Structure formats: C-alpha cells, structure tokens
Amino acid sequence: MKLDPxxxxxxxxxxxxLRAFAISLSGNADRxxxxxxxxxxxxxxxxxxxxxxxxxPAWLFTILRNLFRSEYxxxxxxxxxxxxxxxxxxxxxxxxxxxxxxxxxxxxxxxLPPDQREALILVGASGxxxxxxxxxxxxxxxxxxxxxxxxxTRLADLLSIDSVDDxxxxxxxxAVLAGGGRS
Amino acid sequence: xxxxxxxxxxxxxxxxxxxxxRDAMGRPIASRxxxxxxxxxxxxxxxxxxxxxxxxxxxxxxxxxxxELVRRLNEQDDG
Numbered sequence: 044m045k046l047d048p049x050x051x052x053x054x055x056x057x058x059x060x061l062r063a064f065a066i067s068l069s070g071n072a073d074r075x076x077x078x079x080x081x082x083x084x085x086x087x088x089x090x091x092x093x094x095x096x097x098x099x100p101a102w103l104f105t106i107l108r109n110l111f112r113s114e115y116x117x118x119x120x121x122x123x124x125x126x127x128x129x130x131x132x133x134x135x136x137x138x139x140x141x142x143x144x145x146x147x148x149x150x151x152x153x154x155l156p157p158d159q160r161e162a163l164i165l166v167g168a169s170g171x172x173x174x175x176x177x178x179x180x181x182x183x184x185x186x187x188x189x190x191x192x193x194x195x196t197r198l199a200d201l202l203s204i205d206s207v208d209d210x211x212x213x214x215x216x217x218a219v220l221a222g223g224g225r226s
Numbered sequence: 227x228x229x230x231x232x233x234x235x236x237x238x239x240x241x242x243x244x245x246x247x248r249d250a251m252g253r254p255i256a257s258r259x260x261x262x263x264x265x266x267x268x269x270x271x272x273x274x275x276x277x278x279x280x281x282x283x284x285x286x287x288x289x290x291x292x293x294e295l296v297r298r299l300n301e302q303d304d305g
Contacts, residue, residue, distance in 0.1 A: 046300050058292055063283035080295060087299045145279040152276075167273050168280035199268045 046090060053099040054086065060169055061103055067164045068111055070153050078114075082107040098175065105179045108161060151201035155194050162190035163198075 046054075061082065065075035085106055086093075093102055152160060158180075165176040166187065173191075177184045 051296065051300060055288055055293070055296060058288045058296075059284040059286065062286070062289075062292075063280045066283050067280055079292065083292070083295060084299070087296070145275070145282075148275045148279060163276065164280070168276045195269055195272055198272050202272070 046087065047095075050090065050093070050095065050099075054083070054103065057100045057103050058083075060100065061107060064104060064164060064169055065107060065111070067152070067168065068108075068157075068161060070149060078107055078110055081110055085110075100169075101171065101175045101179055104165070104169070104171075108179055112157070147202065151198050154201055155197055159190045159194035159197065162187050163194035166191050167195075 058079070062075060062079050065078040065082075066072060069075050069078065082103060086103055093099070152163075155163070161180060162176060165171045165179060166173060171179065173184050173187050177187045180187065
C-alpha cells in the first residue's frame with residue numbers, strides 16, 4: 044500500500060503521543076511497544092476507512108484503546124487479580140521510563156479501574172476534549188466526565204496529596220505507595 | 227508556585243471565585259473556599275504529574291524501529 048504522504052506524516056506525528064498513551068495505559072514499556080506496533084499494522088491495513096480531514100490522533104487512539112481492552116479482557120479471564128498483576132508488572136520492569144520520579148504516581152495510577160485510568164489519561168494528559176475521549180472510549184460524554192472526576196478523587200486519596208499541604212507527608216502511606224509495602 | 231496554573235480540564239474553574247458567589251445550595255462560596263482551593267491545588271498537582279509522566283515519553287519522539295515499520299508497511303507491494 045502506498046500511503047498519501049500527508050496521511051503518513053499524520054500517522055508519524057501521532058506516534059509519540061500514542062506511545063505515551065500505551066505506556067500510561069499498560070504500565071509496561073514492552074507491552075506498550077507491541078500495542079503501538081499492532082495499532083500501526085491495523086491502521087495502515089485499514090487506512091481507507093480513515094476519512095481524510097478527520098481527527099487522526101483520535102482514530103489511532105481508538106484502535107490502540109480497543110486492542111488494549113480486548114487484551115485486558117482476555118488476560119482477566121486468565122488471571123483473577125488482573126489489577127494486582129498490572130501493579131506487579133510496573134515494579135518488575137526496569138525499563139520503565141521515568142521510573143524514579145514517577146514511580147509513586149504510576150503505582151497510584153495502576154490502582155485505578157481501567158475505565159477511569161483511560162479517561163483520565165485521554166483528557167488530562169493526551170489533551171483530548173471530553174467529546175473526543177467519549178468517542179475513543181465508545182461512551183457518553185457525561186460518563187467520561189464522571190470517570191475523570193472519580194479518577195482524580197481516587198488519585199488524590201492514594202497519593203494523600205492533601206495531607207502533604209496540611210500535615211506534612213503521611214510517611215507510612217507514601218512509603219507503602221512507593222515501595223509496594225513489601226520487602 | 228507553578229502548580230497553581232489552571233488546568234483546562236479543571237471543572238471547578240467554571241465556579242468562579244467572586245466574593246458574593248453562591249453554590250448550588252445558596253450557601254456563600256466563601257464558606258467552602260478553603261476546601262475548594264485545596265481541591266484545586268490537589269487537582270492541579272495531579273494534572274501536572276500526569277502530564278510530566280506522559281510528556282517524558284512524548285519527548286522521545288518516534289523510535290527508529292517504529293519509523294522503520296511505517297516505512298516498510300508503506301513500501302509493501304500489495305500485489
């Protein structure tokens with residue numbers, strides 16, 4: 044297939060953000076790389092279904108998101124504690140970008156239900172509108188808004204950010220979050 | 227402090243902070259002000275960390291093996 048160079052450039056321009064989405068979503072650099080490659084394979088194989096002039100990032104993110112979710116459902120059948128396993132992967136991957144500065148944040152993010160995690164990332168980091176995020180996730184705009192709000196509230200709890208301002212860090216909680224509470 | 231930067235996705239931004247503003251229940255906003263401010267600050271910091279984590283990956287650009295993959299797919303003969 045020969046791509047229209049403009050389309051190819053749009054795809055390439057989306058790759059950096061697509062990778063960041065995949066890593067934030069899966070918490071695992073290797074898996075994220077597989078997701079990105081699989082997304083590009085599918086996207087380019089079905090490039091005719093992309094309407095030029097529409098939102099390329101939203102189109103690619105939708106493909107990646109659906110791949111991730113179908114994998115997640117599969118894995119969930121295999122593993123009882125899918126989220127525990129997700130948290131486990133975070134810790135066992137030494138290649139994780141930014142693992143030092145963001146370890147605590149990633150650990151908290153990993154504890155969010157996938158619905159809330161993806162909504163928060165799309166709106167809060169990828170910069171999609173609520174409308175685009177809703178279309179990527181195949182749900183209503185109001186659903187995205189409430190997921191984002193719940194994600195933020197939960198993250199604030201997990202990171203006990205409010206207690207930092209008022210009482211100084213809650214050391215026990217922060218240590219548990221940072222170290223996983225195991226030795 | 228840079229974390230005070232207003233986030234575009236901040237839903238509370240619409241409330242405004244006019245001194246005589248009232249909430250949906252008719253109570254003066256001022257009575258909830260500390261709570262609201264704290265909430266905003268926390269949310270701003272979460273937003274900031276999330277974007278910093280994300281942008282760190284974005285800054286890496288397109289890895290060579292991905293650029294190569296796109297190039298190969300593009301040149302593939304589908305005959």
